[in-house]
Amino acid sequence: MQNLTKLLVPLYPMERTAVLERFDVDRVRKDFPILTRTVNGKPLVYLDNGATTQKPRQVIDAIVNYYTQLNSNVHRGVHHLSQLATDAFEVTRRKLQPFINATHEHEIILTKGTTESINLVASCYGKAFVNTGDELIISAMEHHSNIVPWQILCEERGAILHVVPVNDAGELDMETYRSLLNERTKMVAMTYVSNALGTINPVKEIVALAHAVGAPVLLDAAQAIQHIAIDVQALDVDFLAFSGHKMYGPTGVGVLYGKEKWLNAMPPYQSGGEMIKEVTFAKTTYNELPFKFEAGTPNIEAGICLTHALDYITELGLDNIASYEYDLLKYATSQLLEIPGLRLVGTAKEKSSVISFLLDGVHPYDVGVILDKLGIAVRTGHHCTQPLMDRFNIPGTVRASIAMYNTREEMDILVAAVRRAATMLL
Structure with a gap:
């Protein structure tokens, strides 16, 4: 089995990598009934996969x-x-x-x-x-x-x-x-x-x-x-x-x-x-x-x-999943970094599908509330890693965690929502 680290390139600089064409995210999304629902009148964008993943119809x-x-x-x-x-x-x-x-x-x-x-x-x-x-x-x-x-x-x-x-x-x-x-x-x-x-x-x-x-x-x-x-x-x-x-x-x-x-x-x-x-x-x-x-x-x-x-x-193949998710990770990260006042927490050269960030001077909870109003599910807080947050001298982060059923369009929705939150809170 191939380790994900063999598929990765350093997070910086951001480079577009080819995603295996046989990974059909549209087909995958049809297997997850919850992804069709709305939250606060908006299509659900579920980015709290680090807490728990959604379940396919087969399960x-x-x-x-x-x-x-x-x-x-x-x-x-x-x-x-x-x-x-x-x-x-x-x-x-x-x-x-x-x-x-x-x-x-x-x-x-x-x-x-x-x-x-x-x-x-x-x-x-x-x-x-x-x-x-x-x-x-x-x-x-x-x-x-x-x-x-x-x-x-x-x-x-x-x-x-x-x-x-x-x-x-x-x-x-x-x-x-x-x-x-x-x-x-x-x-x-x-x-x-x-x-x-x-x-x-x-x-x-x-x-x-x-x-x-x-x-x-x-x-x-x-x-x-x-x-x-x-x-x-x-x-x-x-x-x-x-x-x-x-x-x-x-x-x-x-x-x-x-x-x-x-x-x-x-x-x-x-x-x-x-x-x-x-x-x-x-x-x-x-x-x-x-x-x-x-x-x-x-x-x-x-x-x-x-x-x-x-x-x-x-059936989907973990290597295919890894390649697809990493493309989303790089794309979303590059777009978020263009938002003034946003900083990443965690910039390791080898990363999996997690983006933790803060808006300068803004509590992560406040950002999470705004994103929720826009139908976006993220996690805020110390993520049960309080000593790690203490090491960075922060109360917590906003965490967007990616799964195989997420899309580039959802990454765009996330970025737009964070921009809106930055406009409101900074």
């Missing part, structure tokens, strides 16, 4: 089909509906394996989302391998979900948490990262793509450097999985976490990939049904992978219907 229809044709608990029943639901649920796991190129199907753990996936590793790996005086490394651009679990672990185990800073462009200080790595490093947890800045981190190098001192790596791929073809074997990453709803699937389902050796060595995260092999009042033995980490009834509907989101992405 929506699959949800209805599950509740009308398959609804039953999984893994436990001998009756017909239970077997059908179990088979459909396990199809998702089987399709996730090649989607990220995992070595084994049982290395795929189905969770509630990225947050639970990270908490699972922090809790289980921490119990097994982290002790007083050990060190963990994260970065200054992490989502709170990849900060707080490690803080809690360090407080519980007496470990030390190190933070890799970012430069003014929003890129990792790799020299500092190298200097922090040592034989006491027990875990490196980094985001693949910054949800607040769009920075694509050099994850292959991050992993290789960590492995050189014997430390495993967890990558938060919540903002990468829908934009970048990920090969966990090529990256040699130890853990990968992402969410279904960020990749055109339902909410309430996520994925944790873990190398077999780590998952076998870690204790269970939760206890109860499904994660057990045998229970007596004297002793309980745990189930084999992946069920060891999947206690209780899962979100069956979401787990089954994630399959249809995977199929949808696979």
Whole structure:
């Protein structure tokens, strides 16, 4: 699988790149019913894809089909509906394996989302391998979900948490990262793509450097999985976490990939049904992978219907999606930079589909309200990256996050709306 960074050129200067002609955005948009609605009397321009993506009809229809044709608990029943639901649920796991190129199907753990996936590793790996005086490394651009679990672990185990800073462009200080790595490093947890800045981190190098001192790596791929073809074997990453709803699937389902050796060595995260092999009042033995980490009834509907989101992405091709989205990113960025008083926050050379910006002296919330009145959905605030906003000494940003169903015409509408907001507020 080809990494997105091979498709990219530096953000500056702005250059028009050829988009693959076979990516038909008009056809794609017809699959997303919500894109035909209006907001405040204006056609919806949905640019909050970093928070959650919209769902294609194929996923929506699959949800209805599950509740009308398959609804039953999984893994436990001998009756017909239970077997059908179990088979459909396990199809998702089987399709996730090649989607990220995992070595084994049982290395795929189905969770509630990225947050639970990270908490699972922090809790289980921490119990097994982290002790007083050990060190963990994260970065200054992490989502709170990849900060707080490690803080809690360090407080519980007496470990030390190190933070890799970012430069003014929003890129990792790799020299500092190298200097922090040592034989006491027990875990490196980094985001693949910054949800607040769009920075694509050099994850292959991050992993290789960590492995050189014997430390495993967890990558938060919540903002990468829908934009970048990920090969966990090529990256040699130890853990990968992402969410279904960020990749055109339902909410309430996520994925944790873990190398077999780590998952076998870690204790269970939760206890109860499904994660057990045998229970007596004297002793309980745990189930084999992946069920060891999947206690209780899962979100069956979401787990089954994630399959249809995977199929949808696979049919279009992640490389095609990446090329199309990056063209939109460059086009919109070049147009926004022509607005007086606008500044970008996050100008890394390698970027994914996020534009964070501010109008001088204007609170991002005020800009967001005006854009909403014009039918444009963006996100404002610190984007659950408050330490990163503190690093730039700002309260937050206006974030426009792009998906494969967005268009150049929508980028023009966004730019015109921001110009109008600048006229009103500056």
